[in-house]
Amino acid sequence: MTALAGVEIGTPDRAPxxxxxxxFLEATLAHGRARPVAIVIPAPIGAPLSLLERxxxxxxxHLHDERRSLTALGATTVASLVGDGRFRDARAAYESACATxxxxxxxRCADARAVWTMGFSFIAGxxxxxxxxxxxxxxxxxxxxxxxxxxxATLTLVAAPDETSSSLALAEFDAxxxxxxxxxxxxxxxxxxxxxxxxxxxxxxxxxxxxxxxEDGSAEKIVMARRSSVVAPHDLDPTLxxxxxxxxxxxxxxxxxxxxxxxxxxxxxxxRKRGRHVTTEAIAGTASLERDPSxxxxxxxxxxxxxxxxxxxxxxxxxxxxxxxxxxxxxxxRTIGSIAHLATPIEARLAGDVSAFEILQALxxxxxxxxxxxxxxxxxxxDNEADRGWYAGPIGWIDADGNAELHVALxxxxxxxxxxxxxAGCGVVAGSDASAEYAETALKLAxxxxxxxxxx
Numbered sequence: 001m002t003a004l005a006g007v008e009i010g011t012p013d014r015a016p017x018x019x020x021x022x023x024f025l026e027a028t029l030a031h032g033r034a035r036p037v038a039i040v041i042p043a044p045i046g047a048p049l050s051l052l053e054r055x056x057x058x059x060x061x062h063l064h065d066e067r068r069s070l071t072a073l074g075a076t077t078v079a080s081l082v083g084d085g086r087f088r089d090a091r092a093a094y095e096s097a098c099a100t101x102x103x104x105x106x107x108r109c110a111d112a113r114a115v116w117t118m119g120f121s122f123i124a125g126x127x128x129x130x131x132x133x134x135x136x137x138x139x140x141x142x143x144x145x146x147x148x149x150x151x152x153a154t155l156t157l158v159a160a161p162d163e164t165s166s167s168l169a170l171a172e173f174d175a176x177x178x179x180x181x182x183x184x185x186x187x188x189x190x191x192x193x194x195x196x197x198x199x200x201x202x203x204x205x206x207x208x209x210x211x212x213x214x215e216d217g218s219a220e221k222i223v224m225a226r227r228s229s230v231v232a233p234h235d236l237d238p239t240l241x242x243x244x245x246x247x248x249x250x251x252x253x254x255x256x257x258x259x260x261x262x263x264x265x266x267x268x269x270x271x272r273k274r275g276r277h278v279t280t281e282a283i284a285g286t287a288s289l290e291r292d293p294s295x296x297x298x299x300x301x302x303x304x305x306x307x308x309x310x311x312x313x314x315x316x317x318x319x320x321x322x323x324x325x326x327x328x329x330x331x332x333x334r335t336i337g338s339i340a341h342l343a344t345p346i347e348a349r350l351a352g353d354v355s356a357f358e359i360l361q362a363l364x365x366x367x368x369x370x371x372x373x374x375x376x377x378x379x380x381x382x383d384n385e386a387d388r389g390w391y392a393g394p395i396g397w398i399d400a401d402g403n404a405e406l407h408v409a410l411x412x413x414x415x416x417x418x419x420x421x422x423x424a425g426c427g428v429v430a431g432s433d434a435s436a437e438y439a440e441t442a443l444k445l446a447x448x449x450x451x452x453x454x455x456x
Contacts, residue, residue: 020042036100038114038400040105047184051071053240061256063252063395069146070148071146075140082137086124087361090137091357101141101158113399114141116142118397121393122381122392130416133259193232210224210380214430220429222377227385229420241413250336252264262415264412273402282311282315284311295333306431319362324350328346330345332344391423410425422445
């Protein structure tokens with residue numbers, strides 16, 4: 001058991017909702033138990049990112065969009081996942097933990113369940129030194145989880161059987177509650193930072209190699225990515241970076257682990273699973289709204305439509321292979337800040353009891369971040385790019401009922417002290433132009449570089 005680090009014991013507020021939640025937590029901890037227990041209590045919605053900002057020590061995991069958020073602090077158990085069998089091993093670790101976990105919930109949140117967080121590198125077995133704290137993948141049962149869904153919020157503590165004293169848990173509860181109800185600190189501008197980018201001439205040479213493979217028929221699409229290295233005058237605060245990235249249409253994430261942080265604002269959900277119902281989307285094809293305010297050019301661009309359709313076809317085929325009744329929606333425009341994408345919603349009703357880990361194995365990586373054929377693209381990426389780490393990998397959560405939500409970790413950066421490594425990519429198909437694709441990656445990098453303090 002790893003207790004939440006760095007909290008201070010405070011005097012609990014006597015407001016009814018808080019005292020009621022605290023009393024239920026204390027009473028539940030006082031009962032003897034033979035198994036780990038997930039204690040679920042009602043909580044204020046608050047400002048979830050302030051949990052990471054005010055409780056700065058220890059591992060943390062955060063995801064939020066306009067409606068939902070999940071913030072996890074500390075760890076009861078962590079499964080470090082290595083190699084090509086990491087999704088299989090994650091499923092085994094999850095199922096083993098589910099079998100031993102008891103649930104006790106306050107009457108106001110009786111249906112809430114414990115949540116495991118997870119994240120994986122894009123390719124297994126290639127972690128450079130800076131990515132080592134995250135490795136190939138991790139499945140974590142957090143000590144504390146704060147979840148918001150619309151207008152309601154819950155707070156869950158996972159306590160071990162040998163946790164006989166409630167004083168530490170109650171001190172942590174008080175610190176978390178205070179952080180939630182506190183006003184967010186003013187968002188200050190970042191200090192000036194310097195960046196080093198991949199040379200455009202080298203980019204052009206690499207893209208020409210990809211086009212040669214497309215022309216000889218060995219590949220139809222390969223997604224190229226480049227990395228920019230950033231140096232700031234002082235240690236970067238990943239929570240502030242995440243707050244600067246907030247914009248409609250993006251899912252913000254911030255993952256802290258052993259002295260590093262992975263932060264970003266992704267437009268792409270890999271899938272969402274509720275029972276047998278799976279929703280996902282194909283996102284590919286990019287345009288600048290500053291150059292094309294309507295974004296309609298994307299719908300008549302042969303190159304972008306072809307790139308997008310490859311993703312639609314691959315996701316549809318993967319879900320159909322799991323005996324799913326697949327429904328493909330109408331292609332539309334998706335905007336995030338000054339960037340527009342082609343987006344097609346996809347739904348499936350699975351015929352049997354398919355695990356979220358099976359869906360993850362089938363979908364990752366989609367042609368939106370890998371290529372077609374998948375193995376050819378992955379081999380080229382492994383041979384020619386800097387290690388992507390968790391960039392373009394799947395991150396998200398799964399609950400004790402098997403419901404899950406995974407996102408593709410795009411528009412992201414790894415923060416290590418005063419340094420950061422920011423990533424962006426683009427799909428290369430027949431008709432791609434090196435200069436235009438380099439400009440596309442610059443467009444995608446711009447919000448992150450600004451959040452890190454790099455001048456345009």
